[in-house]
Amino acid sequence: MRKLISLILLVIIAGGIVLSLKEIPFGISKIKIGDYYIKKGIEETGATNIVTSVVVSYRGFDTLGEITILFTAAIGLSAVLGTYRKRKAGEKVEPPSFIVKTGCRFLFPILLLVGAYIFIHGHLTPGGGFQGGAIIASAFLLMYLGCEGKRINENTSIVVEVLGALTFIVLGIIGLTIGKDFLFNFLPKGEPNTLLSAGIIPVIYIAIGFKVGSELAGIIDHLIEKNQ
Amino acid sequence: MNLSIILAIAFGGALLTYFSGKISKKARDVLAVLISLVIAVILAFFYNTSSREIFYTGFLDFPLILRIDTFSWFFAFTIAVIGSFSIIFSLSYIRKKGNTDYYYTMMLLVIASMIGIILSGDLVSFYIFWEIMSWSTFLLISYNRGPAIAAGIKYIIMSVTGSVAMLVGIISLYSHYGTVIYTELSGLLYNASSGYTIFIFVLFFIALGIKNAIWPLHVWLPPAHSEAPSPFSAVLSGTLIKIGTYGIILLIYVIVKINVFLNLGEGIVSARYIIAVTGAITILIPTFIALLQDDAKRLLAWSTIAQAGYIILGIAYGTSESVASGMFHFFNHAIFKALLFMVVGAVEYRTNGVRDLNSLGGLIKKMPVTFVGGLIGICGLIGVPLTNGFVSKWLIYKTLIINNSPFLAFAALLGTWGTILYSYKLLHNMFLGQLPEKYEKLERAPFSMQLPIVILSLAIILFGILPGLPLKVINSIESGFGLEPLTINIWGITSDTGTINMLNLFVAVFLIGIMIWLIFKGSKKSAGIGQYDNYAAGTTVPKNKYHYSVDFYGPLHRMISPYLRDFIDDFYMSLARSIKNLGNGIRRIYTGDVGYYAIYIMLFLALLIFIQIKWKLW
Amino acid sequence: MEIVILILVFLMIVSAIAALIFKDLMNAVIASCVVSLIAAVLFYFLQAPDVAMAEAAIGAALVTGIFVIAVKRTKRFEE
Amino acid sequence: MVNPILLIVIPLGLAFVVPLFRFISKKIEKFIPFFALLANLIISLTLFPHVLEKPIHVSIGGFLPPLGINLVAGPLGILFAMLIALVGFLVSIYAFAYIKEKDQEKYHILYLLLLTGATGVVLTGDIFNLFVFFEILCISSYSLVAYFGDKPGIESAVKYLIQGAVGSSLVLIGIGLLYGQFGTLNMADIASNIHSVHSISVFIPLVLLITGFGVEAAIFPLNAWLPDAHSSAPSSISAILSGIAIEVGLYAIVRVVFTLFGASSILTFLLFLGVITLLIGELCAFNQENIKRMLAYSSIGQIGLIVFALSIGSLSGINGGLFQLVSHTLSKALLFLAAGYMIFRSGSMNISSFEGMGKKMPYTSFAFTIGAFSIVGLPPFIGFPGKFMILKAALFEQDILFTILVFLILLATIIEGAYFFRVVQTIYFKGEKSTPGQEREIAPLSVLIPVFIFVGLIVVIGIYPKLITEILESSASELLNRADYIKNILP
Amino acid sequence: MNFLSEYIYYIGAFSLIFIGLFIVLAKKNLIKVIIGLSIVDTGINLFLITLGYIRGGTAPVFSKPGLKAENMVDPVPQALVLTAIVIGVAVLALALTLAIKLYKHYGTLNLRKIKEQKW
Structure with missing residues (x-):
């Protein structure tokens, strides 16, 4: 009965959306703001990866909100899951097989390196803080599954998170204090396609990379952690 | 000597008695009596003077006006006098009971708001004091617990219904004529369509009828008066009912003007x-x-x-x-x-x-x-x-x-x-x-x-x-x-x-009185008889069995009581019960199952889309 | 070129329906991981490399990881 | 003058800093929300006069409006920011005494983030940014509802999360459709492109946005989460939820309907929806035993009244609606705080356990009574001018439909009066006769200060409503004439 | 044929969205509902990206010097989707922790049985 009702409702809504989709032409260049970003992107922000320049400088406030959401989710998660209990030594966990242990011990640094590369070159090549952070987090996930007994130190992960977020805000406030607007790109833009170009964008993306990495690792750590 | 002083004394006094009660009970009693008497005395000075003043302009571009003429003086003075007498009466009545400061504050608040109603010169201040009177009376009716609580609830619901109807009347008058002040309003209804006048008249009559306990709207009065503390029920039935009368007279003779009222609904x-x-x-x-x-x-x-x-x-x-x-x-x-x-x-x-x-x-x-x-x-x-x-x-x-x-x-x-x-x-x-x-x-x-x-x-x-x-x-x-x-x-x-x-009636009665007194005094033989010194067919009169005031009108009671069951009260009770069951039924919408809640959201969306596609309403 | 995209979209829809039908939650989680993987590939075809990487790294890896952990700590079969 | 961006940056920065205090000292944590919101209150008060003539327009990152994100601090925005800062500040004082167990740090971070999200929604001028801040608001309220981790809390949080997630997805689809058509995300830019809602492709995003934001704004069919969430959340959080979170959801709908789409034809539908929400809210609240659930249903009712007032569409209608919104925020926050402390003392949430509370806790029950009277709309309190303005606006429309709706509204107000007076009676007049020797527990100072500041505000604004009517008028006119909102932002 | 190639992505995106919504509406198990939510998120992301796609366009990254700015894909939806993905993750993580706690309290995840908070 309930399946039928929801089916009918969804069909009506689908009909409405299909009708409204008719007015939106597909695949032809209909963009207004996007054109401006593509044409002026490089000389205004100095980053060759236009998506990164949009994410960080043009719509930087969104990304600030974005980080806050991740931070809220992490804090909310740990609040709901209750007190953080270290895993007792005596707990019996069957040790992972030898191949898995050596494999993950070998892969862990490589993954960290790949993650770091991605968020450092965020403004040049596709990828950035979020993707790099996610890779680092999956590196930690691999470490949990592979080599047992290794745990990230909770205090360091908090300090990394807070520093990452604070650098973003401080950069924004510096923009404010020098009389311009919040999140103004005050560092020199440098010439494109070099590592040190695009003003504050790489700095922000590195900070975001660290923050997202430690946060997602913290989330996984809380979830895996056995607590009463 | 403007009018806002009276109100200031009345309302200020009410708060003062509460705090003075904290200090010493004696001082509070004296203060309460003093305030009520002072109000009565000041009002006495206003005999057949008529004055008008705007006493507050802070309320949403409605200037609140106080006015006094013999009509409002007559009501205000009676209320003040009856109020002060009942406060004097309650000095000893309330001493044994619990939280007495609360009682005196509410009593003075009721009297103050009644005087505020009488002195108000426009419908908005009339309404404001009316509401203050209703909720302070509510707090006082349910003063001594037990059955008084049900009486209080019945009173406040009926008086809120009434005042809400009156509010609609006031605002629709304001939207038609742009003014709520009596002097500007009176007579304007002359050229209004009789349908509109009846609409306004019915709205006001509901509120005033409830307060005045007119037959179909009287249901709250018997429990309220019998459960309220006696000095307050003296004020309640002595003066509070009369506010309804004041309102009806005001409605008929000031706002709607007599000639309009007389040929109102002449046809039917x-x-x-x-x-x-x-x-x-x-x-x-x-x-x-x-x-x-x-x-x-x-x-x-x-x-x-x-x-x-x-x-x-x-x-x-x-x-x-x-x-x-x-x-x-x-x-x-x-x-x-x-x-x-x-x-x-x-x-x-x-x-x-x-x-x-x-x-x-x-x-x-x-x-x-x-x-x-x-x-x-x-x-x-x-x-x-x-x-x-x-x-x-x-x-x-x-x-x-x-x-x-x-x-x-x-x-x-x-x-x-x-x-x-x-x-x-x-x-x-x-x-x-x-x-x-x-x-x-x-x-x-x-x-x-x-x-x-x-x-x-x-x-x-x-x-x-x-x-x-x-x-x-x-x-x-x-x-x-x-x-x-x-x-x-x-x-x-x-x-x-x-x-x-x-x-001459007085003289006649006076003389007859003196004559009877003389006769009574003259004849020495009369002697006081003790209550139990009377003949009861040989047996001694039982001490407490012989008491014929029990079930005083027994036969009349048995004859007319089936017809006089208060069916109006049952009607209101069944109305309240049906609302309660309706509420209980509607509560079931929130079934507690998330699946339903998500379906409600989709239903809302699908409904809107369907209406737009089908009928292009918007 | 069009055919590949057609097949991928069709596969994606099939695995979404599979996630709907499977009684065993582990299979459903795997099916939803397949959906986000195919979506990552589609993002690549839509010339959105950033989003493809993000979808792969976060959508496929971490979300599936969290789901598996959650299913591990609650009941595996849907009743 | 001060840059309104600080209204968001200060609480956000402090929220990020709070975890560091774990290393310094545990005690300072609970004062951080206090200072952050005090700063917010002061900033919004200083911005208050400047905003009345011309709304302040701030672009972020140095890019002019259609390109970057911009903040629009108009009279409506600043009014809401001030309201959020004030209620948040007072409830943060309340939380000193109230939240004891569990490590408080997480509660204070989430609390600050919730208020930042709310302030962000109210000030931003870009829809996607509005969506992001709306998400912050929702996620932090999901976690705070489940903060105690007890059985009802978790269950209500799960249900609230599922409905909120469905609502947010609808909002995102709506934003996608709008971007697909107009190619821009700035609200003023979209508004300048939208001329009528008749074409289906503009109507569908409007409906999606209304439904999505409606879930948070607790409109009739979408508000199934509200009674559970408010009755099982910690009391200070239910005060914030029903004082601020619903109103911000309502702000989002109003901004979408009036400024973005200028959809005056949908208003008649919202009119009926408001009255239905009011009736259902009051009828459900009528026979509740749990006090917080009763207050939650009465919040639904009041929201219905505000939606009705706003959708009258005339200047005085919106004016009345906003006034009722302010009065509901203040009185409902007061009611939740007072009821919260009574529950904290009496141990159980149902009303019968409040008997004789008038004797035991005289100040808190006095404040509760004033809050109840003001919600019902009795004269000397703030509820009365609100109800008065709404009725005036409705009856000025001079047509029979509005008179019938007015009578329905007043029937609901009577029902609301009935159950509030019943509670007041249980507090004061039920319970055994007061033995003089009974000890009177006086609530700790950190409960009394916010409660009595609320009482002061309710009485002062109730007696002198002109205090806030002029900012209401300018925000109502900002909402109504859409043209100069657009002219003001786009060059 | 060109109708299909024209709207294939839209069909894919919206079918994902509606399958996800159907799971949320019709299914009993809480974990299954959360899976539905994640599918809806993926669907919406796909829909947002197809909005910005230009037939024959290249990725908006100036990796090689010879790229012309004209036929580049619209970067704005990609920025939005990046944010939307992370929001999806945040909501899912919170939902799953609540599911774990709910299982600890109720012993079951069948939403038809978790009905204490009602009326």
Whole structure:
């Protein structure tokens, strides 16, 4: 009965959306703001990866909100899951097989390196803080599954998170204090396609990379952690 | 001496008594009495002066205006006097009870808001003080716990319904004429469509009818009056009911103007006639229900509804006599109903809480002053000559007969007959008859109770003998309304269809009184007989079995009680129950299952899309 | 070129329906991981490399990881 | 003058800093929300006069409006920001005494983030940014509802999360459709392109946005989460939820309907929806035993009244609606705080356990009574001018439909009066006779200060409503004439 | 044929969205509902990206010097989707922790049985 009702409702809504989709032409260049970003992107922000320049400088406030959401989710998660209990030594966990242990011990640094590369070159090549952070987090996930007994130190992960977020805000406030607007790109833009170009964008993306990495690792750590 | 000082004193005083109560109980009592007296005295100075002032402009571009003329002076002064008497009365009554500061604050707040209503010059301030009065009365009615809570809830719901209807009336008047001030508003309704006038009239009449306990809207009054503390029920039925009367007079004679009111609904059936008929019903049914009551305060509560019926009957005809009769009966009823409640309160105070008429009796020897007060109050209620009730009843009958509505006159007569019955029952069961054992060592009512009883009884007699005093004030009110005043003199009314002259009546009664007194004094032989010294066919008279005031009107009770079950009350109760069940049913929408909640969201969206696709409403 | 995209979209829809039907939650989680993987590939075809990487790294890896952990700590079969 | 961006940056920065205090000292944590919101209150008060003539327009990152994100601090925005800061500040004082167990740090971070999200929604001028801040608001309220981790809390949080997630997805689809058509995300830019709602492709995003934001704004069919969430959340959080979170959801709908789409034809539908929400809210609240659930249903009712007032569409209608919104925020926050402390003392949430509370806790029950009277709309309190203005606006429309709706509204107000007075009676007049020796526990100072500041505000604004009517007028006119909102932002 | 190639992505995106919504509406198990939510998120992301796609366009990254700015894909939806993905993750993580706690309290995840908070 309930399946039928929801089916009918969804069909009506689908009909409405299909009708409204008719007015939106597909695949032809209909963009207004996007054109401006593509044409002026490089000389205004100095980053060759236009998506990164949009994410960080043009719509930087969104990304600030974005980080806050991740931070809220992490804090909310740990609040709901209750007190953080270290895993007792005596707990019996069957040790992972030898191949898995050596494999993950070998892969862990490589993954960290790949993650770091991605968020450092965020403004040049596709990828950035979020993707790099996610890779680092999956590196930690691999470490949990592979080599047992290794745990990230909770205090360091908090300090990394807070520093990452604070650098973003401080950069924004510096923009404010020098009389311009919040999140103004005050560092020199440098010439494109070099590592040190695009003003504050790489700095922000590195900070975001660290923050997202430690946060997602913290989330996984809380979830895996056995607590009463 | 502008009017806002009165309000400032009244409301400020109410708060002051609360905090002074924290310091010392004595200081608070004195302060409370002082404030009520000061208000009465200041109001006395405003006799036949008329002044107007804007006392507050902060409220949403509505200037709130206070005004006083003889019409509002007359009501305000009665309320202030009755209020101060009941505060004096409650000095000793309340001392034994719990949180007394709360009681005095609320009492002063009620009096202050009533005076605020009377003095207000525009409908918005009228409404504001009206609401303050309702919620402060609510807090005071449910003062002594137990059944008073149900009474309080019933009162507040009905009065909120009324005031909400009135609010719609006020705002729709404002939206039509752009003003809420009486002076600008009066007469504007002349050229309005009769449908609109009836709409406004009905809205206001609901609110004022509830307050005035007119028959179909009276349901809250019996429980409220009998459960409220006695001094407050004296104020409640003495003056609070009269706010409804004030509102109706204001509505008919000031806002809607008499000529519009007279030919209102001329085609079908004139509004005047409908109001008169409701007045008559309000007299008949409550009177005979009052007969059946065993609780003294409930009996008085039903009699208040009946007397309010008389007032409405009086006002309905719109001629100068009818206005005079209505106003005068308001004034008298305020006095003797307050007196009767105080008498019952004194008895209740002494027998700590006993109001059941079946178990009282023979208190005449123990509390003679209260008895005399009760006797005079009842004579006023019935309308025995030489009391003020007589004059106003006479005026009411005169207006009924002159305006050729004999049936209503007969109904009023039947009502008076019923009044005689239940007032005698009240007096007899409480004071006459056999004194039960446990009240042997009952001492008299304390002085602070006897003082108001004595003063009010004197007032009844005084205005009974010299009706000219209040009538002079009523005349100036009538000329304010544009009616030609009655021809009166200090002793009575002279008009072509009948005159009263209290002087010769008083002289006759006085002389007969002296003669009887002489005869009684002359013959020595009379000797006091003890209560139990009488013949009972050889056996000794049983100490407490022989008491015939139990089930006083038994046969009449059994005859008419099936017809007089208060079906209006059951109607309201079933209405409340159906709303409660509706609420219980609707609550089931929130089933607790998230699947349903998500379906509700999608349903809302699908509904909107479907309507737009199908009918292109938007 | 069009055919590959057609097949991928069709596969994606099939695995979404599979996630709907499977009673065993582990299979459903795997099916939803397949959906986000195919979506990552589609993002690549839509010339959105950043989003493809993000979808792969976060959508496929971490979300599936969290789901598996959650299913591990509650009941595996849907009743 | 001060840059309104600080209204968001200060609480956000402090929220990020709070975890560091774990290393310094545990005690300072609870004062951080206090200072952050105090700063917010001061900033919004200083911005208050400047905003009345011309709304302040701030672009972020140095890019002019259609390109970057911009903040629009108009009279409506600043009014809401001030309201959020004030209620948040007072409730943060309340939380000193109230939240004891569990490590408080997480509660204070989430609390600050919730208020930052709310302030962000109210100030931003870009729809996607509005969506992001709306998400912050929702996620932090999901976690705070489940903060105690007890059985009802978790269950209500799960249900609230599922409905909120569905709502947010609808909002995102709506934003996608709008971007697909107009190619821009700036609200003023979209508004200048939208001329009528008749074409289906503009109507569908409007409906999606209304439904999505409606879930948070507790409109009738979408508000199933509200009674559970409010009755099982910690009391200070239910005060914030029903004082601020619903109103911000309502702000989002109003901004979408009036400024973005200028959809005056949908208003008649919202009119009926408001009245239905009011009736259902009051009828459900009528026979509740749990006090917080009763207050939650009465919040639904009041929201219905505000939606009705706003959708009258005339200047005085919106004016009345906003006034009622302010009055509901203040009185409902007061009611939740007072009821929260009474529950904290009496141990159970149902009303029968409040008997004789008038004796035991005189100040808190006095404040509760004033809050109840003001919600019902009795004169000397703030509820009365609100109800008065709404009725005036409705009856000025001079047509029979509005008179019938007014009577329905007043029927609901009577029902509301009935159950509030019943509670007041249970507090004062039920319970055994007061033995004089009974000890009177006086609530700790950190409960009394916010409660009595609320009481002061309710009485002062109730007696002198002109205090806030002029900012209401300018925000109502900002909402109504859409043209100069657009002219003001786009060059 | 060109109709299909024209709207294939839209069909894919919206079918994902509606399958996900159907799971949320019709399914009993809480974990299954959360899976539905994640599918809806993926669907919406796909829909947002197809909005910005230009037939034959290249990725908006100036990796090689020779790229012309004209036929580049619209970067704005990609920025939005980046944010939307992370929001999706945040909501899912919170939902799953609540599911774990709910299982600890109720012993079951069948939403038809978790009905204490009602009326």
